[in-house]
Amino acid sequence: MSKSSCISEIVIEDPSTWLDRIFLTFDIDWAHDAVLSHTVDIVEAAGVRATWFVTHRSPVVDRIRSNPAFELGIHPNFNPLLTGDLTRAPHCDAEIDAMLDIVPGCRSVRSHSVAQSGPIMRAFADRGLTHDTNDNIPESAGMRIRPWRSSSGMVKAPYCWADEHAWSRPQSLDFQDIVDRVGLAVFDFHPIHVFLNTEEPATYGAARPHLREPERLLDLRSPSLLGARAALERLLETAT
């Protein structure tokens, strides 16, 4: 069994804050309240700590905020800027500020589509964000992972496993083995994939037209023992 922790608790110089620990993280990705509640129910029942990267206001986000075991971070979306759509935000600073209006004073960040750059990192640091988890070092790379400090001054805490990577390349489901092997073990889940128990692109593809219809999504759930919900439940067994 390994203890669970939140991302902003990582102190680079103190390995006891990040070795043999499970960092459970969720990219909320504008999930419907019913979809998000489903994941919150599972994680709360397990009584573990977790970091939730927020994309929007919601009563379910308020519920997450009220649980002292949970940390809220931001999940800014820079994709419209990259494709020339300035209607969501005219500048990366505006996108970050809009997210911080929802989660004032938070310390952790992962961008949607893990977008990062020097100016974005400086904008994060200038606004008091201290921990960034935009990097991915897959557990399958066989590397020992530890946090480091970026030139912006932020702590970089890469993730080593993601539910959405499981259906594009081999990924272990032996989570205690991953924790023992990699050192810093950050896991990335998405409530929509937990709800659907996604195990292959076709599951999510069929659901995409119906993301605002949770009743419809129930019919599209995968029964697979290798899907995202099954993986989350295995990881929670390792953390409890």
Ligand SMILES: [Zn+2]
């Ligand atoms: Zn995202």
